[in-house]
Amino acid sequence: MEFKQKIVTAGSKKRDYSRLINAIWMPLQEDYKEIIEDYLFISRKRSKSKFSIYKLQLSILGDLLQHTKAIDAMKIMLEKLAADSSLHKEDREKQIRTYQNQIGAVLLVNQSLKTIIDGIAWRCLNYNRVILSALSNKEDSGPVRLDEGLITELSVFSKEILHEKKRAIINDISNFLRTGDITTIDDNGDIELIEVKSSKKRGRRITRQKERLQEVVEFFNTGITKYEGTKLTILPCDVPLKNYLAIAKNIIAKARKTCCSSELIGNYMILECVDFEKLDDMDKVIEYFDSRHESVKNRWEQNNDVVFSFNSLDRRGFSANLAPFSVFPLSIEDITALMIGRIYLTYTINLTEILKIFEKDGWVIVDTCLRAKAEQLSTETPFAKIKKGNFNVEVPFADVARVIYEMLSLKVLIDTYNAQYNKGHQESISSLTNYTKESSLWD
Numbered sequence: 001m002e003f004k005q006k007i008v009t010a011g012s013k014k015r016d017y018s019r020l021i022n023a024i025w026m027p028l029q030e031d032y033k034e035i036i037e038d039y040l041f042i043s044r045k046r047s048k049s050k051f052s053i054y055k056l057q058l059s060i061l062g063d064l065l066q067h068t069k070a071i072d073a074m075k076i077m078l079e080k081l082a083a084d085s086s087l088h089k090e091d092r093e094k095q096i097r098t099y100q101n102q103i104g105a106v107l108l109v110n111q112s113l114k115t116i117i118d119g120i121a122w123r124c125l126n127y128n129r130v131i132l133s134a135l136s137n138k139e140d141s142g143p144v145r146l147d148e149g150l151i152t153e154l155s156v157f158s159k160e161i162l163h164e165k166k167r168a169i170i171n172d173i174s175n176f177l178r179t180g181d182i183t184t185i186d187d188n189g190d191i192e193l194i195e196v197k198s199s200k201k202r203g204r205r206i207t208r209q210k211e212r213l214q215e216v217v218e219f220f221n222t223g224i225t226k227y228e229g230t231k232l233t234i235l236p237c238d239v240p241l242k243n244y245l246a247i248a249k250n251i252i253a254k255a256r257k258t259c260c261s262s263e264l265i266g267n268y269m270i271l272e273c274v275d276f277e278k279l280d281d282m283d284k285v286i287e288y289f290d291s292r293h294e295s296v297k298n299r300w301e302q303n304n305d306v307v308f309s310f311n312s313l314d315r316r317g318f319s320a321n322l323a324p325f326s327v328f329p330l331s332i333e334d335i336t337a338l339m340i341g342r343i344y345l346t347y348t349i350n351l352t353e354i355l356k357i358f359e360k361d362g363w364v365i366v367d368t369c370l371r372a373k374a375e376q377l378s379t380e381t382p383f384a385k386i387k388k389g390n391f392n393v394e395v396p397f398a399d400v401a402r403v404i405y406e407m408l409s410l411k412v413l414i415d416t417y418n419a420q421y422n423k424g425h426q427e428s429i430s431s432l433t434n435y436t437k438e439s440s441l442w443d
Helices: 017-023 029-045 050-083 089-124 129-135 148-162 204-222 245-258 282-291 294-302 312-316 332-340 351-360 397-405 410-422
Strands: 167-170 182-185 191-194 224-227 230-237 260-265 269-275 307-311 343-350 364-368 384-388 391-395 430-435
Touching (some): 029 089, 050 148, 089 182, 089 312, 089 332, 129 430, 191 204, 230 410, 245 260, 245 269, 245 343, 307 312, 312 343, 312 397, 332 343, 351 364, 351 384, 391 410, 397 410
Antiparallel strands (some): 260 269, 364 384
């Protein structure tokens, strides 16, 4: 054994970012796969251990801080490349694409890390979709950075877990928790939203934050609030819940062996899966998928049905309406593969067939966005307006998204609307459905 020494002097010269960029480790999906698997395992296996979840969050926070530095450095390099006229156009474009791809890879890893924290939030808040959706109703705070505010938050976060013995989550490293800085849950299930201030200064922004916290807390405690001038209430619903994630589990297992697999779900959706680690001939994959469910696809085409395709990488963009991958009842390996894009699911959904299923249950289709022109559509446009007797329902796209991405049984939506219909006439209010059996679907 031999000992050596080395002295490194840093910060004495102006930084050369062309060298600095090589000193910053930039994770690619495959490089980070095992780390994500380990983090995900701890989040699920040790979900009851306050200290384990505390340490896990600090590790993920450290990774996110490191990745922010890496992305900042790469963006500086992109600016320099764009201004560098000495490079040939082809060389410059190649280097730009390389950095852009690396930034994309880091962002996908970051989203996977935040999705793990989202799973912790879902478990701590007992899978209450209404609460989780309401807490996310705020703009994302952007990349996490080490500053005075974060240091103060970490001090409060540590105190809540180590001294107050509560479960606590750092909101900035999650997607769902955007109200306040820290969310705590005590052993009685009571939730506290903490807004941390690094100074005693007060201003209009702080007042608005305080008012926002008060509104959210009142909504959760009373189940009633005002939204855009309309009364909004939480509506408990105890209909049985069912999804088809067991089918997803099976076709992922097949794809891991043969590269690709496909199944038909309820005559209204085709689920396809590709394992990119097994992919060696894309033409054969396309040929395989084209040969599957030919009679169904031909019938859809002959009927001129409205059919759209979506994919699992759509989940890179956060949606407050959808459960995170990290609570799906799949293996650690399968969830990780979905999050980083190694496993790729395509959902081909027949929207016309969905409307027909509602009609078979006795609902009348009053209107649907499928009849509208593109310029008539907006984010507020419902998928359909349906009625039974004098009872009218607007079916939001959020419900259809659950049928697609969570593979929720369409029967659950129909049973939900039937339960509302059976309650008879109600005052004109908007409601958020809180499924009391939500936890039965996950983990």
